Amino acid sequence: MKDLTINAATAFDLPPAFAGRHLIDGAWVDGPETFERVSPSHDVVVSRSALGGEAESEAAIAAARSAFDAGIWSRISARDRAAVLLKVADLIETNVDRIAVQETLESGKPISQARGEVGGAADLWRYAASLARTSHGDSHNSLGEDMLGVVVKEPIGVVSIITPWNFPFWILSQKLPFALAAGCTVVVKPSEMTPSSTVMMGELLIEAGLPAGVCNIVLGYGQPVGSLMSTHKDVDMVTFTGSTAVGKLITQAASGTLKKVALELGGKNPQVIMPDADLEQAADAVTFGVYFNVGQCCNSSSRIIVHEDIAEAFVARVVALSRQVRFGDPLDDSTQVGAIVTAEHNAKINSYVQDAIKAGAKVEIGGAPLSIDGLGPQFYQPTVVSNVSPDMAIAREEVFGPVLSVLTFKTLDEAITLTNDSDYGLSAGIWSNDIHACLEFSRRAHAGTVWTNTWMDGYPELAFGGVKQSGQGREIGKYGFDEFLEVKSLVMRVGRDSRTPWVTMSA
Structure with missing residues (x-):
C-alpha cells in the first residue's frame, strides 16, 4: 500500500x-x-x-x-x-x-x-x-x-x-x-x-x-x-x-x-492488445478503462487480452500506471478513484480476487480492500490479476470494481474467440496499427460497441446498448x-x- x-x-x-x-x-x-x-x-x-x-x-x-x-x-x-x-x-x-x-x-x-x-x-x-x-x-x-x-x-x-x-x-x-x-x-x-x-x-x-x-x-x-x-x-x-x-x-x-x-x-468488456499497437496509449486507456468511476461501470474494460509476446512488458506498464492513479477522498479535485458503493460490494469484489488466487492467478498489484485515514475502509486497491484462465469467474463475471484480469493469445482468431467467449456483449476494443486487423475484429466481435485504438469515447449521435445478456x-x-x-x-x-x-x- x-x-x-x-x-x-x-x-x-x-x-x-x-x-x-x-x-x-x-x-x-x-x-x-x-x-x-x-x-x-x-x-x-x-x-x-x-x-x-x-x-x-x-x-x-x-x-x-x-x-x-x-x-x-x-x-x-x-x-x-x-x-x-x-x-x-x-x-x-x-x-x-x-x-x-x-x-x-x-x-x-x-x-x-x-x-x-x-x-x-x-x-x-x-x-x-x-x-x-x-x-x-x-x-x-x-x-x-x-x-x-x-x-x-x-x-x-x-x-x-x-x-x-x-x-x-x-x-x-x-x-x-x-x-x-x-x-x-x-x-x-x-x-x-x-x-x-x-x-x-x-x-x-x-x-x-x-x-x-x-x-x-x-x-x-x-x-x-x-x-x-x-x-x-x-x-x-x-x-x-x-x-x-x-x-x-x-x-x-x-x-x-x-x-x-x-x-x-452488464458487461465483461475486453480490450485486445496487438503487438504492433501504440503500447503507451493502450496502457493508458486500459488503466483509465478499469479505474474510471471506481471500476463500477458497465463499460469497464475489466479484462484485457494481450498478445503473449508483449504481455509481460505491457502488464508492467499498466502496473506502473496503476501506482500513479490517485485513490482517496472523492471530494478532492485530483482524486481519480473514490469509494466502493457499499461495504457488501467491496467484500464481493475481494472475493473474486481471492478465488482467482486460489485457482492459480497472480496478483501483480493490489488485491485487497484499502483503508484511508479520515475516510474509512470502503475503498479497494488498484488491482491487476495475471495468469488468468478463461474459465475463472474473474474472467467471466462482472466484478464491478477496480480489478483488471489479464489473458493472453497467440493469433487474432484466438483473441476474437476469447472476446466472444462470454455471456455478455456490451463493448469491446482492439489496439493495433493494422487497419485490416481492426476491421476484422470489429466485424467479428459480438458487442454493441467496438472501439479501435481508443476506449469509452461516446457521443449523443451514436447508439449505445448490448447484445446477448x-x-x-x-x-x-x-x-x-x-x-x-x-x-x-x-x-x-x-x-x-x-x-x-x-x-x-x-x-
Missing part, C-alpha cells in the same frame, strides 16, 4: 443532508416514512428521502397516464417540446456543482468525474431536442392512382424509467430527454442508493416549464415501486439499466402485459429515440370510383 498514490481526507465542509421527495402530478410529496443514504466515502448521512410504496406508485402512474391521454405533451408541437428540453439543458449547466457534490457524496465517485457526468448530460438533452424537431415518417405514393400510404411515428405512451446508482444523472439523461422528445410521459425510479440527483432533475423540469404529470418521480425500493412500474397495465414500456439478473426479472414481470422492455445490462434495445442516438416511438401505417383511398365492388347488388 505504501507504493500507491493516496489522497487523504480533505477539510471540505459537507452540506446538510438532502431532503428528497416524490414528484407526482407536478407536486412535491412527502411520505410518512423515509430512508437514509450514508456516504460510502465519508460515513455520514447525506440524504433522507421519502419512502414510496404502492400508493405513491399508483398515483404517479395515474398522473402519467392522464397527462398522456389528455395530450398536454404528446400532442403539442415538437418545437414546443424541444424548447422545454433546451431550457433543461441550460439549467443543468447552471447547477452542475450542486448536483455533482450530492452525487459524489451518495455514490463515492470522484467529484471531477461527477462534474463531467452532470455537465456532459446537457448535450444529451440538446441532442434529444434536435431529434424531436427532425423526426418524421414515410409516404408511399406508388400504391396506385387512388391510394396513398403514410407511415407515422407516435409516442409509445407511459414509460417507466428505472435507473442505477453508478451514473444516476447521466443514465437518466440517456433515457428521459429522448422519451420526452418523443412525446411520452414517464414515471422515474432512481436507485435507493443515489436518489437525490434525480430529485434535483425534477426541480429543473418544473423550472423549465414541463407540464404537471409528464414526469413523475417515485423514490424507494424495487419492491414494491419498481415491481409495480414493471407490471402495471397503464405502463406501455419499461426502460431499465442495471444488473443482468434484475433485467431478467423485469422482463418476466413485464410479460404479463406484453409491454415493451428496453434493457442496458448485456441487454436489448438501444439508448441515445436516433436508434435510442426510436425506442420510444410506435409506427402506425395510414392507408387512404383518395379516388372514389375505381374500386370494383366486392358485393354486387342484384336487380
